Amino acid sequence: MSMLEIRGLHANAGNKPILAGIDLTIEAGEVHVLMGPNGSGKSTLAAVLAGRSDYPIIRGSVRFDGRDLTELEPEQRAREGVFLAFQYPVEIPGVNNNYFLKASLNAVRKHRGLEELDAIDFLTLVREKMKLVEMPEELMSRAINVGFSGGEKKRNEVLQMLLLEPRLAILDETDSGLDIDALRTIAAGVNALRSPERSLLVITHYQRLLDHIVPDKIHVLSGGRIVRSGGRELALELEEKGYGWLEGGETAHE
Amino acid sequence: MSEPRWLQTLRGEARASFETLGLPTSQLEDWRYTARALRPLGELELESAACAEPSPDRGVLEEIASPLFACSEFAFVDGHFDEALSTPRGLSGDLPVRSLRALIDDESDSLAGALGQLARPKEDAFAALNTAHFEDGALVHIARDRDIAQPLHLVFVTRDRADGSTHPRIAVRAEAGSRATLIVDFVSAGDGRCFTNSLLEIDLAENAELDLVVLQRECNAALHVSRTYVRQGRDSRLRAHTLTLGGRSVRNDLEVVLADEGAEVVLNGLFLGLGEQHIDNHTLVDHAVPHCTSRELYKGVLADRARGVFRGRVVVRPDAQKTAAEQSNPNLLIGDRAEIDTKPQLEIYADDVRCSHGATIGQLDEDALFYLRARGIANDPARLILIQAFAAEISDALPAEALGERVREMFLQRLAGATA
Numbered sequence: 001m002s003m004l005e006i007r008g009l010h011a012n013a014g015n016k017p018i019l020a021g022i023d024l025t026i027e028a029g030e031v032h033v034l035m036g037p038n039g040s041g042k043s044t045l046a047a048v049l050a051g052r053s054d055y056p057i058i059r060g061s062v063r064f065d066g067r068d069l070t071e072l073e074p075e076q077r078a079r080e081g082v083f084l085a086f087q088y089p090v091e092i093p094g095v096n097n098n099y100f101l102k103a104s105l106n107a108v109r110k111h112r113g114l115e116e117l118d119a120i121d122f123l124t125l126v127r128e129k130m131k132l133v134e135m136p137e138e139l140m141s142r143a144i145n146v147g148f149s150g151g152e153k154k155r156n157e158v159l160q161m162l163l164l165e166p167r168l169a170i171l172d173e174t175d176s177g178l179d180i181d182a183l184r185t186i187a188a189g190v191n192a193l194r195s196p197e198r199s200l201l202v203i204t205h206y207q208r209l210l211d212h213i214v215p216d217k218i219h220v221l222s223g224g225r226i227v228r229s230g231g232r233e234l235a236l237e238l239e240e241k242g243y244g245w246l247e248g249g250e251t252a253h254e
Numbered sequence: 255m256s257e258p259r260w261l262q263t264l265r266g267e268a269r270a271s272f273e274t275l276g277l278p279t280s281q282l283e284d285w286r287y288t289a290r291a292l293r294p295l296g297e298l299e300l301e302s303a304a305c306a307e308p309s310p311d312r313g314v315l316e317e318i319a320s321p322l323f324a325c326s327e328f329a330f331v332d333g334h335f336d337e338a339l340s341t342p343r344g345l346s347g348d349l350p351v352r353s354l355r356a357l358i359d360d361e362s363d364s365l366a367g368a369l370g371q372l373a374r375p376k377e378d379a380f381a382a383l384n385t386a387h388f389e390d391g392a393l394v395h396i397a398r399d400r401d402i403a404q405p406l407h408l409v410f411v412t413r414d415r416a417d418g419s420t421h422p423r424i425a426v427r428a429e430a431g432s433r434a435t436l437i438v439d440f441v442s443a444g445d446g447r448c449f450t451n452s453l454l455e456i457d458l459a460e461n462a463e464l465d466l467v468v469l470q471r472e473c474n475a476a477l478h479v480s481r482t483y484v485r486q487g488r489d490s491r492l493r494a495h496t497l498t499l500g501g502r503s504v505r506n507d508l509e510v511v512l513a514d515e516g517a518e519v520v521l522n523g524l525f526l527g528l529g530e531q532h533i534d535n536h537t538l539v540d541h542a543v544p545h546c547t548s549r550e551l552y553k554g555v556l557a558d559r560a561r562g563v564f565r566g567r568v569v570v571r572p573d574a575q576k577t578a579a580e581q582s583n584p585n586l587l588i589g590d591r592a593e594i595d596t597k598p599q600l601e602i603y604a605d606d607v608r609c610s611h612g613a614t615i616g617q618l619d620e621d622a623l624f625y626l627r628a629r630g631i632a633n634d635p636a637r638l639i640l641i642q643a644f645a646a647e648i649s650d651a652l653p654a655e656a657l658g659e660r661v662r663e664m665f666l667q668r669l670a671g672a673t674a
Contacts, residue, residue: 050624050628051627051628052624054620073627073632073633074624074627074628075627075628075629075630075631075632075633075636077628078627078628078629078630079630084628086625086628089625090619090621090622090624090625092619092622092625092626092640092643093643094642094643094644094645094646094647095639095640095643100626100629100639103631103635103639104626104629104630104631105630107629107630107631107632108630111630143643144625160629164629164630
């Protein structure tokens with residue numbers, strides 16, 4: 001059974017049609033990279049997979065581990081192991097980051113039949129994961145993402161991913177706006193998560209991430225459809241030629 | 255009934271004022287939105303009812319008041335000070351809180367100038383009613399340079415006496431250089447309809463500092479009107495926290511006169527309206543002299559069919575140069591049947607001032623809600639987290655951390671019990 005199986009997916013952002021027939025299969029243990037020009041539908045696909053109600057599905061199916069993902073509420077998806085690292089992590093004044101991460105982790109653990117962590121065990125775990133993403137500890141006592149730099153917000157996303165140990169992680173341009181050190185740290189976090197039971201869908205604009213994360217497959221999205229799929233060599237081709245040569249609508253199938 | 259002559263005169267005048275004024279109607283601008291919500295007062299016995307029942311036992315009181323503290327320091331039952339239930343702790347020297355009734359019966363000199371100096375019963379029906387009918391209450395006297403670390407907790411318990419009224423009266427005299435924290439807490443021991451009409455007069459002398467917390471958490475049938483009058487002397491500092499969590503219809507008026515230079519006031523407010531609750535906060539900050547500062551932040555959360563009213567006036571008199579005044583009233587409406595009428599109002603007659611004001615009405619941030627849900631937190635708890643976060647700015651600013659925690663808990667408990 002595939003980890004993720006998307007068939008003929010049409011979806012809107014609000015009432016604007018964006019996805020125009022996506023077919024994508026990701027097996028357990030695979031890392032896929034999704035590239036494509038602005039407005040091609042990358043973030044819409046991420047939002048649809050995470051369950052945003054303002055991104056309605058018009059047609060098609062999404063199966064996660066054989067189950068119809070579209071029937072699940074966003075929190076159920078998260079508990080089942082779908083994780084979206086947001087392109088623009090939301091600032092939430094008044095909600096302590098530490099409190100939030102603990103509530104989140106315990107909600108997920110409870111669902112998985114694990115014991116909820118108390119404050120001390122949680123702190124031990126979160127400290128260990130923070131080291132991996134080189135996140136200053138003082139960010140835990142602040143409100144969620146409030147006053148965080150762009151890089152700190154992205155580290156916070158990866159920290160959450162490491163804590164929740166999802167089975168399918170979708171990273172929506174987590175590498176955008178990062179300097180090379182931050183990029184390396186984020187990539188290390190992603191690589192730490194790689195395992196035969198886990199799949200990743202990495203959405204990016206930049207080839208440079210591929211210096212640090214070695215994908216199994218690369219897809220190019222254009223006009224709401226996957227127009228090309230291939231291995232690493234596709235990234236090099238894109239680097240050379242840009243996206244222009246793809247926009248004629250040449251479609252590649254598996 | 256042999257009260258001192260001066261008090262008899264005060265009461266007689268107040269009774270006459272109430273007869274002239276009558277209960278407010280919605281024709282009066284200040285009562286436009288709230289006169290109707292208080293209409294049931296017409297059916298109630300407005301004089302203080304005689305207290306025939308024996309005192310509740312200590313366990314009962316602790317159960318009611320204990321969400322706040324381990325036990326209450328100064329207890330008033332149906333408006334009457336209950337010495338047996340009061341356990342002033344952590345206080346050395348003279349007790350700073352005394353029963354008004356006891357002082358009146360003793361014809362004590364310490365009452366001189368403590369009652370009726372700031373309230374204006376001629377203009378206000380509820381001030382008149384309180385003055386005419388108060389039975390008991392507290393004189394809070396913080397002597398010169400005295401610094402009382404232990405919060406003074408006054409709890410007013412109303413028992414389930416159908417349609418009765420109480421008129422708690424509190425006079426605070428904070429002498430020069432003193433510091434104290436005063437918590438005035440209104441609770442119900444039942445769920446019957448009753449009316450609490452409280453009146454506080456607070457006089458802060460030079461360089462005095464007071465944290466005042468007024469916590470209203472009576473039952474859903476309670477009617478509550480509160481009048482608070484403050485006068486601040488030179489370099490005095492007041493932080494007032496007005497928290498309204500309970501009651502069917504509540505009207506709070508808080509009036510602060512910054513009467514001498516260097517005085518600073520912070521007015522924080524939080525009101526949570528659920529079900530059919532009606533909560534009205536009126537505030538007035540009077541910058542009468544130069545070089546004073548006022549900062550006001552009232553936050554409203556209204557759900558179901560609740561209705562909120564906020565009217566905040568800041569007056570800067572012609573002489574009050576170098577005034578700094580801020581006022582804001584953000585509101586959160588949950589659902590589409592809740593309502594708020596807000597009117598911040600600046601009246602500036604001086605030219606060298608820094609003043610700002612504003613009000614907002616918003617709903618829960620859908621992006622924030624989705625973010626929490628995308629991390630596994632279910633819709634209802636995620637909403638509670640966000641509503642509490644909105645209120646956190648007020649609960650975090652409370653004088654004692656433990657108090658902030660209790661208020662957060664109470665706030666959440668009420669919210670969680672409501673239809674979201």
